[in-house]
Amino acid sequence: MTRVPHRGPAALLGAAALVTASIATGSAARAADTPRTATGRAGQELTVSATANLAPEGETVQVTGAGYDETKGIYVALCKDNGDDRVPGPCVGGADTGGGAGASKWIVPDGDPNEGELALAYGPGGTFDVQLAVKAKDSNVDCAQVACSVVTRVDHRATGDRSQDVRIPVVFAGQTPDDGGDGVDVPAGSVSYAKTAEFTTAGRPQDLLLHPDSGKLYVGSADIPDTADVNERGLYALDATDGKVLSHIAQAPGSTGALAARVVPLVIAPLTGDGVVFHYPLRGIGTAKDGDTAARGVWLAGATVTGAGPGTEAATVLVAQGPTLSEVETATGTVRRTVTLDGGSALGVDSAHAAAWSAGASGGRLRRVDTGSFTVTATAQLPDTYVTFLEADPATGNVWVGSGTSALVFDKNAELLATLEGRDRPTALAFDRATERAFVLREDFGNADDGADNVGSLEVYDTAKFERTIEPVALPGSRADAYAGVAVTPGGGTVYVTDQAESKVLRLDRRMSPKVLRAPADRSAEAGDEVTFVATAEGTPEPTVRWQVSGDEGRTWTAVEGATQTSYTFTARAEQDGHRYRAEFTNAVGTTRATPVTLTVTEPDDGGDGGTDGGTGDPGDTGGAGTTTGGTSVSGTTGATTSGGSLAATGVGALTAAALAAALLGTGWAAYRRGRTAS
16 A cells, blocks of 8 residues: 655655545446436435346335435435426335335435334435345236336425435346447447546645545645645645645654654545544654644654555554564554564555565565564565565556556465556556545656656556556646545546646546446337337436437438427327437437337227327427326325326325325235235
């Protein structure tokens, strides 16, 4: 987890922390077994464990939520998605009254009279963790014909309240096109990163760690050269969203115990809950958290610290002091054990595989050390050039070494697996275990005579194939110095990199062009029949959709007025026979079109009127675009009805809470009674 300097053997290059912080950063491409997270208007986070290629006959998904209003009851269910600010519904299945994987869940405030047999109470912070049994269709809704999402919404006691609405689209097997759609300007599903913020509030950044529990961005910093009268050095806690300074902990004890302002070149590891362990020159190991006025710390005996990483216990750290590798108690500085590694200086720790990696500042011998026995288990020879980082992949146990202008990848036996060459110097790296990606910061170095252009880059690699997964993201002004850091949110939605040359932390957010998850199919209908086409896509930012129609076999296309939802419903007319339809999805990255489908319209056998009643056509016909109502009726509710899942005021008093929950979710009282009998 540590690095050596670019310009000399005496300094230590800051770590690029592997992070698992709970920050939601928008939608992205997901595999069927990868969670997908969405954020509500009030900051609620909803996560579904699987959202693509679901088994149509049914399977169980895990649904978790956080940040919900604990004073409002909500339903969690798979429902027809009627779009923004519309009540989702009808829903697949009904109210679940048990603790297992039911078709829906009812979450209520702590102490609510329905808590227990009928409903579950929120956990701390408006959280919940439930299982849903989802399937493609039932008597209420067919998710093969309409767009469906796992949703949360306020329960029957305030059906018009949209404040807790969060939706995550799901797709069942057989609905996803193989190619993801036709990319107009870039291939469908093209991923890139764009700078969305510059944090200039944390001095001259040396290293980064995104805390896995608190979500705060910790920054180790030095003074800005151009502000000699201001002390910016120290440890910063930032709001990871906007870079607001939450705390600046400048002082830590030295060799005599006296407090003084300290440079923080290395953030070693997170503390439980919040805070970090960090190194400050020459031999200081400190701890601090947001809100502290000064750090606690110990001053080690021996040589200058050249590397550090997490220990084998929460109360220890591993420290390299040149060739001496020790495990040290963080609170006291007591050395528990030591091993000498001739030529060693840099250190990278692989806690997941109980290993540490050691190398010299200028190459030499690479060693893998078993941290249980403190013995060397593998070695390799590195090129005689700058070593800028040693970072261990927690998923595979491979170690990535910044060496000159290359990143070298070795397996746990120190066998070379890959050499990733580049023009700029790799200065920091972080892994995202969820997507199996390595994020490599490359920074420009040298002068114009050496070909320097003052532009660095962010590269993203597949950690299994060692191939780039996106085009490098240019970072103007990024210049290699003694230290650097990278941090990445789980799922790789947001990446933070240091820019020492300009005294900034850059926030880069993932962008993905629309990728079609579900495409419509050719349809045949009689004139007068209602026709629905459904298409869904994912992308970041979330793409908009518009439906288009062609009456000349696809030579020209016209937008269907008002057809801007994932479902497009209209009444077929005879003159629409042979028309083609397609959905076009657009966001800031690009435009993707679903494969066109053809509508075949025949005259009804009974000599009907050809669809002139209650129907509207596409452009070129008389009338505008049809609209989707999403309405349904609820049986057994003494006059109560729903429109898109909402309950009318009439008849509410005639229902018990359990029957009402079942009715609202689209199944009705009979299904509730069957569920109670079976339980």
